[in-house]
Amino acid sequence: MNTPLPPVLVVDDEKNMRLSLQTMLKDEGYTTRLAESAEGALEMLAGGEFFMVITDARLGGMSGYELLGRIRSRWPDLPALMLTAYATPKLAVEAIKAGAMDYLAKPFAPEELFHAVARCAERHKLLRENAALRARAGEITSLDQIIGEAPAMRGIRQMIQTVAPTDARVLILGESGTGKELVAGAIHGLSRRRGLSYVRINCAAIPENLLESELFGHEKGSFTGALRQKPGRFEEADHGTVFLDEIADMSKPLQAKLLRFLEDGSFTRVGGTQELRVDVRLIAATNRNLTQAIEQENFREDLYHRLNVVQFHLPALRERAGDVGLLAEYFLQVFRVKMNKSTTTLAPATLAKLMSHNWPGNVRELRNVIERALILETTREIQPDSLPEFERDHHRQKAQTLLVTPGESLDDALGRLERELINHALETNGFSLTRVAESLKLTRHALRYRMQRLNMKLINENGPGRENAET
Ligand SMILES: Nc1ncnc2c1ncn2[C@@H]1O[C@H](COP(=O)(O)OP(=O)(O)OP(=O)(O)O)[C@@H](O)[C@H]1O
Ligand SMILES: [Mg+2]
Numbered sequence: 001m002n003t004p005l006p007p008v009l010v011v012d013d014e015k016n017m018r019l020s021l022q023t024m025l026k027d028e029g030y031t032t033r034l035a036e037s038a039e040g041a042l043e044m045l046a047g048g049e050f051f052m053v054i055t056d057a058r059l060g061g062m063s064g065y066e067l068l069g070r071i072r073s074r075w076p077d078l079p080a081l082m083l084t085a086y087a088t089p090k091l092a093v094e095a096i097k098a099g100a101m102d103y104l105a106k107p108f109a110p111e112e113l114f115h116a117v118a119r120c121a122e123r124h125k126l127l128r129e130n131a132a133l134r135a136r137a138g139e140i141t142s143l144d145q146i147i148g149e150a151p152a153m154r155g156i157r158q159m160i161q162t163v164a165p166t167d168a169r170v171l172i173l174g175e176s177g178t179g180k181e182l183v184a185g186a187i188h189g190l191s192r193r194r195g196l197s198y199v200r201i202n203c204a205a206i207p208e209n210l211l212e213s214e215l216f217g218h219e220k221g222s223f224t225g226a227l228r229q230k231p232g233r234f235e236e237a238d239h240g241t242v243f244l245d246e247i248a249d250m251s252k253p254l255q256a257k258l259l260r261f262l263e264d265g266s267f268t269r270v271g272g273t274q275e276l277r278v279d280v281r282l283i284a285a286t287n288r289n290l291t292q293a294i295e296q297e298n299f300r301e302d303l304y305h306r307l308n309v310v311q312f313h314l315p316a317l318r319e320r321a322g323d324v325g326l327l328a329e330y331f332l333q334v335f336r337v338k339m340n341k342s343t344t345t346l347a348p349a350t351l352a353k354l355m356s357h358n359w360p361g362n363v364r365e366l367r368n369v370i371e372r373a374l375i376l377e378t379t380r381e382i383q384p385d386s387l388p389e390f391e392r393d394h395h396r397q398k399a400q401t402l403l404v405t406p407g408e409s410l411d412d413a414l415g416r417l418e419r420e421l422i423n424h425a426l427e428t429n430g431f432s433l434t435r436v437a438e439s440l441k442l443t444r445h446a447l448r449y450r451m452q453r454l455n456m457k458l459i460n461e462n463g464p465g466r467e468n469a470e471t
Contacts, residue, residue, distance in 0.1 A: 005121060007031040011041040011055040011067065012083070020055065024110050032116065037061035042070060045078075052120040053080040057095065065098040072099035075194045077127055079120040083108075127195040142189070146182055147330045149335075156183065156312060163310050164190035172285040172305045173427060174176035174314030177364030180285040181245065183312055185281060188241040197240030199233050206247035212254050213270045216261075222271020232269065234261070238278040247307070248288035248299055255300045262306045270450075282307070289423055291431070295457045313427060317359040317366065324354050327363060331370040332382065341374055347381040357390040419454050424446075 008025055012018045012034050024030045033050070035041040053071060057064040068080055078114060082103040084093035086129075095103035101123070102116045133385070134200050134406045143157050164187045172180045181200075188198045206214050213223075217232030234242060244250075248260065261267045262282070284307045293299035317324065328346055350373075359365055366432070373386040404413040429435035437447040455467060 003182045004125065005030065006051045007033045008117065009033050009035060009041060009044060009050045009053045011035045011038060011053065011059065011064070013037060013056065013058075017056065021113075024113060025117065028114055028117070030121075031139060036060070038064065038070075041386075045071070045075065050078065051124040052117065053078060054117075055080065055082060057082055057091070064095060068098040069400035076192070079123050081120065083118050086360050089452045102273060115121065115224055126197075143186055146179065147185060147327050148323040149326060150315065150322060152315045152320060156314065158313065159310075160186050160190065163187065165192060168284045169281070169307055169309040170312065171304075172283065172314065173290065173311070174285075174312075175316050175362055176287040177362035178287075178316060179363055180287070180312075180314055181243075183314065184243045184245075184285060188243070188281075191241065191279060193219045193240050193279065197237045198243065199237040199240065200243040200245060201233055202245045204249040208254075210250050211250065212257065215254075215338060215387050216257070216267050216269055216271075218270035219272040222269070226271065229269075234267070234278050234280055235276065237280045239280075241281045241283060244282065244284045246286055246288075247284040248286040248290060248293050248449065252298075252300070255303050259300060259303045259306060262303075280387055289427065291423055291426055291456075295455075296372035311430060313430060314413055315428065316468045317362040319428070321355055322357070324366065327366055328354055331367050333372065335371050335374045341377070343374055343377045343380055343382060345381050347383050349380050349384045350387060353384045353387055353390070415454055418450070419456060422454070422456065 003027070008030050010025075011034075012019045012021070015036070018034045018036070020032060025032050033044060035044055038055070039061055041055065042052065044050075053067075055064040055067055059067070064082055070080065071078055071080060080099060082098070082100035084091045084095060084103055084105050086105055091105075092103055093407075101120060104116060146153070146157055146160075148154075148156075160183060170184075172183055172374075174180050184200075185198070188194060201215065203211060213226070213230070213232065215232050215234055216416060217230050217235055218226050221231045222224060228429055257267065266277050268275060290299055290304060293344040294301050294304060302351060317327075325346075328351070331383050333347065335341075354366070354369075361368075369387060370382075372388070373382050377383065378388040404410060408416075422440070425436045425439055429439060433444055433447060437444045440447065442450070454462055
């Protein structure tokens with residue numbers, strides 16, 4: 001052992017068993033502490049650090065199963081090994097259900113014990129490294145940092161809490177700067193995988209020809225420059241979470257490979273033949289309009305359905321104008337502390353100016369605006385002068401959508417606008433035709449008729465996934 005590990009806690013009511021475990025582990029370089037009851041073990045756990053627990057299933061007072069239950073709720077990351085008197089599948093299931101990472105039937109060979117303990121030691125090391133990394137990166141794991149009191153934002157926080165502890169795949173949609181990455185981080189941070197790897201891959205930032213090897217790894221010599229074998233990021237993330245950002249930017253061939261991986265969990269490295277398997281939870285995000293990408297055949301519909309088990313749609317900031325003030329105050333406090341400035345509030349005219357802007361860059365834009373204002377501001381209140389001139393940008397934006405482009409007829413331009421409006425309504429209503437029809441004050445029939453006339457594909461008519469339920 002080169003890294004000093006905290007001790008193993010051994011719990012058994014038989015003295016001989018305790019001592020023989022202690023001797024075996026000592027020979028392998030582990031230190032131990034011994035408890036003769038579950039009650040005693042809980043006391044010791046509360047008082048010191050351990051890297052794992054080994055407990056007999058049957059103990060004098062509280063049983064080993066009950067002990068594991070308590071450990072799970074108080075120290076969810078502490079691995080435990082259960083010892084049972086004889087091996088039956090039923091007992092194994094009981095042990096795992098109670099929260100054991102592994103179980104051994106007595107009598108067992110020392111190698112079996114060492115193997116199980118080594119796995120726990122490995123896990124402990126991983127947890128420790130990850131905690132250190134996270135602390136360094138200042139990773140956000142708390143819901144409190146997702147600001148917003150608009151009903152949609154409250155709903156999102158609620159849904160994160162519901163979905164995070166499951167292993168369900170998550171698809172996060174929303175315009176640029178609406179907080180998709182923040183939500184992905186919170187889902188991992190509140191999941192059972194929180195202590196383990198969180199690997200984020202930005203599919204748009206990696207050149208197309210390298211992305212496959214980045215994700216799935218490659219064998220030595222599989223392409224020019226592949227000087228040695230390299231495991232991919234999916235392997236690196238084993239037991240943890242992978243966040244595939246900008247998923248719509250992935251090439252069609254790679255989409256096909258990802259689909260196969262999502263279907264049966266197996267893949268091969270680039271240039272390899274060996275089927276590999278990993279256990280990862282997938283979160284994907286994009287700021288593109290996926291409906292449109294599917295229509296234009298840039299994104300596979302079957303992949304969309306695979307990814308889209310739970311969908312988050314983050315509202316644009318202009319759809320929750322009430323949150324502008326809250327967010328502005330929040331960023332003001334964050335940057336004020338960082339920059340050590342005495343500016344503490346927004347002048348009322350500043351707030352009014354912020355509220356009148358339509359925020360095409362969403363929360364990210366607001367964050368930048370406040371940061372810049374704080375740098376410029378010399379008084380205790382942020383004055384409207386310290387904000388950029390929004391008005392002109394706003395008009396330019398509007399003009400672009402409303403302009404008939406050269407070569408386009410008025411009807412074409414109207415069709416384009418209508419398609420944009422319907423697409424937007426689809427996205428904000430979780431793709432439920434019923435809700436979209438309601439929001440546009442049309443009957444469902446009329447909406448379908450229009451969509452057909454506009455050549456829009458009704459992708460979610462019968463698709464799986466909860467957001468598609470035609471409620
Ligand atoms: N609800 C929120 N509360 C607090 N900060 C937020 C919120 N939403 C976004 N932010 C902040 O705004 C910035 C942009 O958010 P984020 O990177 O998550 O956006 P995104 O949706 O991933 O954008 P893109 O599509 O461009 O990648 C980040 O600094 C993030 O911390
Ligand atoms: Mg992002």
